[in-house]
Amino acid sequence: MTWTELITMDGHGFYVWTAYCLLAVALGAETLILRRRSKARRVEATAAGRHLRDRTGP
Amino acid sequence: MKSPAAFFFAYASPTKFDALAGRLIPWFAVPAAALLAIGLYLGLFVAPDDFQQGDAYRVLFVHVPAAWMGMLLYLLLAFYAALGWIFHTRVSSMMASSMSITGAMFTCIALVTGALWGRPTWGTWWVWDSRTTSTLLLLFLYIGFIALQSAIDDAGRANRAGALLALIGVVNLPIIYFSVEWWNTLHQGATIRFSGETRMPGEMLTPLLIMTAACWLYAIAVVLIRVRCEIRERVFDHAAQRVVTR
Numbered sequence: 214m215t216w217t218e219l220i221t222m223d224g225h226g227f228y229v230w231t232a233y234c235l236l237a238v239a240l241g242a243e244t245l246i247l248r249r250r251s252k253a254r255r256v257e258a259t260a261a262g263r264h265l266r267d268r269t270g271p
Numbered sequence: 272m273k274s275p276a277a278f279f280f281a282y283a284s285p286t287k288f289d290a291l292a293g294r295l296i297p298w299f300a301v302p303a304a305a306l307l308a309i310g311l312y313l314g315l316f317v318a319p320d321d322f323q324q325g326d327a328y329r330v331l332f333v334h335v336p337a338a339w340m341g342m343l344l345y346l347l348l349a350f351y352a353a354l355g356w357i358f359h360t361r362v363s364s365m366m367a368s369s370m371s372i373t374g375a376m377f378t379c380i381a382l383v384t385g386a387l388w389g390r391p392t393w394g395t396w397w398v399w400d401s402r403t404t405s406t407l408l409l410l411f412l413y414i415g416f417i418a419l420q421s422a423i424d425d426a427g428r429a430n431r432a433g434a435l436l437a438l439i440g441v442v443n444l445p446i447i448y449f450s451v452e453w454w455n456t457l458h459q460g461a462t463i464r465f466s467g468e469t470r471m472p473g474e475m476l477t478p479l480l481i482m483t484a485a486c487w488l489y490a491i492a493v494v495l496i497r498v499r500c501e502i503r504e505r506v507f508d509h510a511a512q513r514v515v516t517r
Contacts, residue, residue, distance in 0.1 A: 214316070222326035225391055232330040232384040233311065236337070239376055240307075240489060247496045254503040 283360040285502045292495040299495070303488035310485050313478035321475075330388040331475075336483040338381035340490055341409060342444055344374035348416070349441045352434035361505075362498065364430035367437065368420050369497035373490050375413035382406060393457055401450035402458035405443060412440040426505075 220226050282288050314332035321328040348370040355364030385403060386396040397403065416433050423429035451460045462471050471479070 219315075222329070223320075225325060225327040225329075228327055228387040228391055229315075229329045232333045232387050233315070235383055236333045236380060239380055243373070243376060243493060247493060247500070250500050251496055254500050257503070 280358075280360075283358070283362050285362055285365075285505070288362045289499055289502045292499050296492050296495050296499075299488045299492035303485050303492055306481050306485035306488065310478050310482035313481060318475050318478050319472075324392055327388065327391040330384050332478050332482050334381055334384040334388055335479060336486040337377045337384060338406065339483060340486045341374055341378035341381050341406070341413075342447060344370050344377065344490060345409060345413070345437075345440065346444060348374060349434075349437040352430070352437040355430050356434040361426075362502075364426075364433075365498045365501045366494065367430075367433065368417075369494045369501065370490075371413055371416050371420070372497070373493050375410060375417065377486070377490070378406065378410045378413060382410060398457050400456045400458050401454040402447065402456055405447040405450050408443055409440075409447060412436070412443060416440075 220230070222229050282291055310332065314329055318329070318332075320326055348367045351363045351370065352367035354360060355367060382403070385406075389398070390396050416436055419436055420429045420433045423432060450456060451458055
């Protein structure tokens with residue numbers, strides 16, 4: 214199979230590649246958003262813990 | 272050894288569940304990435320052309336796992352929402368709301384890839400067919416669940432309202448599954464059956480099952496990460512409230 218055949222897929226390349234790209238973008242975007250959210254929560258939780266410790270003592 | 276009920280109630284505590292989820296996530300995320308790469312490779316390069324549809328059928332390796340995930344995640348969502356409603360376990364409700372976003376995403380992928388597959392095979396992007404219409408209804412149910420949970424400030428009331436909507440929406444699942452048998456539709460019938468012979472050659476079935484397994488593992492990993500975020504957000508909010516009220 215040549216690169217041209219792989220990309221064009223007998224005239225169906227647009228449909229197949231768009232479907233695969235959509236899956237990759239959707240899963241990638243969700244993972245990225247969750248990683249950022251998870252990191253932000255970790256930072257907030259650490260800050261909240263520090264704040265509580267400062268207010269209430271060890 | 273703990274009974275399933277004892278295990279459930281032990282891990283219904285957000286603190287215990289957070290620790291367990293933290294340990295489990297890599298065990299789902301890493302195999303999901305590996306299986307996704309293998310499934311995509313097999314689907315694109317190894318699986319033979321279809322004698323009728325040519326290469327257009329390769330959309331199946333994305334479309335079918337996404338459609339299955341959309342349906343199964345909704346079933347699990349309703350199950351966890353019901354558990355949260357009956358036993359007042361916060362983690363169950365968090366699981367339900369975490370599944371809603373991933374489920375909506377998979378349903379959306381199934382609809383868009385269905386349109387991408389429909390164009391070369393049916394000659395149209397969309398038909399108001401029983402299968403496609405009931406799947407669109409599933410997406411609206413997901414959106415309704417997410418909107419309802421976001422619209423109500425009180426977490427308990429939001430969870431109860433969400434659970435009620437989720438349980439009503441379960442009626443749609445057998446309609447989606449059996450729509451191709453109950454009505455005359457443009458959508459093809461089930462190729463893989465729970466009972467009876469599978470009408471698909473092994474070279475095509477293997478990448479499909481690998482992609483399905485990858486989507487399952489991905490969904491579990493993502494839901495666990497989202498539940499951990501929710502647990503931390505609620506703990507943080509609770510801690511902040513305690514500081515304010517002191």
